[in-house]
Amino acid sequence: MTNAPPAKQTPPGAPLLEVVPPGRKPILVRATNWIGDVVMTLPALEALRERYPGKRIAVLARPWVREILASHPAVDEVIDLPRGKGRARDLAGLWLAAGRIRRTGFGMAVLFQNAFEAALIARLARVPIRVGYDTDGRRLLLTHPVSRKSAPGGAHQTGYYLNLVRALGWRGEPREPRLHVAGPEREAASLRLAEQGVRPGQRILGLAPGAAFGPAKRWPPERFAAAADRAADAWDAAVIVLGSEGDREACRAVSSAMHRRPLDLCGRTGLGRAVALIASCDLFLTNDSGLMHVASALEVPTVAVFGSTDPTATGPLGSRSRVVRNPVSCAPCLRPVCPEDYRCLTGVSVDDVWREMGALVEEDP
Numbered sequence: 001m002t003n004a005p006p007a008k009q010t011p012p013g014a015p016l017l018e019v020v021p022p023g024r025k026p027i028l029v030r031a032t033n034w035i036g037d038v039v040m041t042l043p044a045l046e047a048l049r050e051r052y053p054g055k056r057i058a059v060l061a062r063p064w065v066r067e068i069l070a071s072h073p074a075v076d077e078v079i080d081l082p083r084g085k086g087r088a089r090d091l092a093g094l095w096l097a098a099g100r101i102r103r104t105g106f107g108m109a110v111l112f113q114n115a116f117e118a119a120l121i122a123r124l125a126r127v128p129i130r131v132g133y134d135t136d137g138r139r140l141l142l143t144h145p146v147s148r149k150s151a152p153g154g155a156h157q158t159g160y161y162l163n164l165v166r167a168l169g170w171r172g173e174p175r176e177p178r179l180h181v182a183g184p185e186r187e188a189a190s191l192r193l194a195e196q197g198v199r200p201g202q203r204i205l206g207l208a209p210g211a212a213f214g215p216a217k218r219w220p221p222e223r224f225a226a227a228a229d230r231a232a233d234a235w236d237a238a239v240i241v242l243g244s245e246g247d248r249e250a251c252r253a254v255s256s257a258m259h260r261r262p263l264d265l266c267g268r269t270g271l272g273r274a275v276a277l278i279a280s281c282d283l284f285l286t287n288d289s290g291l292m293h294v295a296s297a298l299e300v301p302t303v304a305v306f307g308s309t310d311p312t313a314t315g316p317l318g319s320r321s322r323v324v325r326n327p328v329s330c331a332p333c334l335r336p337v338c339p340e341d342y343r344c345l346t347g348v349s350v351d352d353v354w355r356e357m358g359a360l361v362e363e364d365p
Contacts (some may be wrong), residue, residue: 014150014167019129022107024227026056026076029125030111030118031065032295035271035290036314037157038065041112042072042177044161049074051170058106060097060121060131067272068294071182076250081121094121101125110168112161116141131164141276158316176317179297181279182272189276191212193238196263203237206281206300207262209254209293210247214336219345219353221250225257226350227285231357232260240281241266242274242291285353288314296321301360303353307345308333320364322356324348 022355029045032038038061049057058077059069069075081097094117102125111124111132119141122130132147144167151163162174198204209224211217231237239262241251247261251266269277275294278284284295288309295302296316304316306325310332315323325331326347330340338344 014146014163016169017131017144017146017167019108019131019144019168021052022129025105025107026058028051028101028106028109028122028125029057029059029260029315030122030132031059031061031069032110032113033062033065033066034081035068036293038068039177039179039290039293040157041161042068042179042297043073043158043175044112044165045072045174047162047165047172050172051165051168051337055081058104060101064271067270067275068179070272073180082258094124095124096122098124101127109141110164112164125129131168132214133164137357154312156312156317158317177293177297179275179279179294181276181298186279187277189273192273192277193240193263193280198238198263203235203282204280205231205235205237205239205255206277206278206284206286206295207239207241207251208243208247208286208289208295209241210243210250210266211275211287212244212246213288213309216248216333216335216338216342216345217289217303217306219287219307219348220306221253222257223348223350223353224254224285227353227357228254228262229259230350230354231283232258235295235361237282239263240277242269242277243267282364283357290318301364303356303360305345305353306311307331307342308335308338310334320360322360324353324356 001168008239056076057076060079062083063080066078069078082093098121106127108129109127114135116136116138119138124140130142131144132142134150135148139145146167151160209221226349228239241262243251243266245267248267255262255264279298281300284300286292286304288306292304302316302321304323306323311323326344328343331344
């Protein structure tokens with residue numbers, strides 16, 4: 001059982017690009033597509049703001065991650081990139097986004113997303129400076145490709161995104177992701193909890209038993225339930241269960257296995273409200289998931305159970321986070337489905353997790 005990996009010192013990796021500053025024109029950033037990945041790009045967004053102070057920064061993002069970005073001080077605008085149902089509608093959305101970007105007149109695009117379509121949109125939009133990693137066959141679409149080999153090996157994923165901004169001349173220190181919750185969302189979350197009977201000053205335990213990646217990331221729901229029941233008994237904690245619509249089965253299994261009835265809000269809140277609810281928690285128990293990164297970035301004490309994935313690369317950062325894993329020889333294999341017996345997850349006991357939960361509560365009583 002280990003603490004979350006600390007933020008590492010990341011020496012300059014990518015060679016400095018010869019980029020002519022984009023004058024007064026705004027900068028476009030293509031965001032990554034998933035909640036956890038977006039959270040891990042936040043230090044790079046802050047670095048881009050520091051590198052180009054005074055420049056307007058707009059982020060092109062899928063609607064389901066908008067709430068992570070909209071209230072962040074490094075972002076001036078979020079441009080939605082909707083996903084249609086079917087290839088033709090996806091292409092139509094891409095074309096419409098390129099037209100909107102072209103009309104705005106961006107001077108530079110920084111592509112955190114590695115996909116071919118991210119570079120294609122910037123090219124179709126005629127953005128004159130296009131910076132991104134030379135992955136997915138898109139090198140010719142970039143005016144300033146950055147070799148993926150220049151990214152720091154063995155470091156946290158936050159360093160991968162910061163490396164792109166280093167190539168633009170930023171020379172700051174690595175930092176941990178930090179999230180910001182708007183006042184109205186905080187107030188709405190507090191009201192929702194009060195309406196559900198959570199008392200002022202009562203300790204709140206948040207649970208995120210889902211993980212979109214696959215079952216090799218999901219600790220058994222009955223163990224989530226057992227750990228939550230211990231918290232309810234030992235600390236008189238209120239328990240809230242959070243997740244997306246796709247996590248409903250896992251959340252329902254946890255809720256039905258608990259002896260004390262939790263507040264199951266899985267699939268019943270938007271992302272902004274879920275972030276505010278997590279910010280209200282005193283402790284958060286989670287799989288390796290997007291909500292794990294949200295909790296850690298909110299500086300909520302977090303216990304994360306890892307199975308097939310690598311906590312060194314994608315674990316929660318910071319002294320208030322703990323990673324619990326069973327260090328078997330086949331992990332991390334990075335597979336969504338285990339071909340054998342899921343020993344990386346089943347080898348993590350409720351006692352293992354409870355120890356880390358108790359340690360965090362003692363540090364932050």
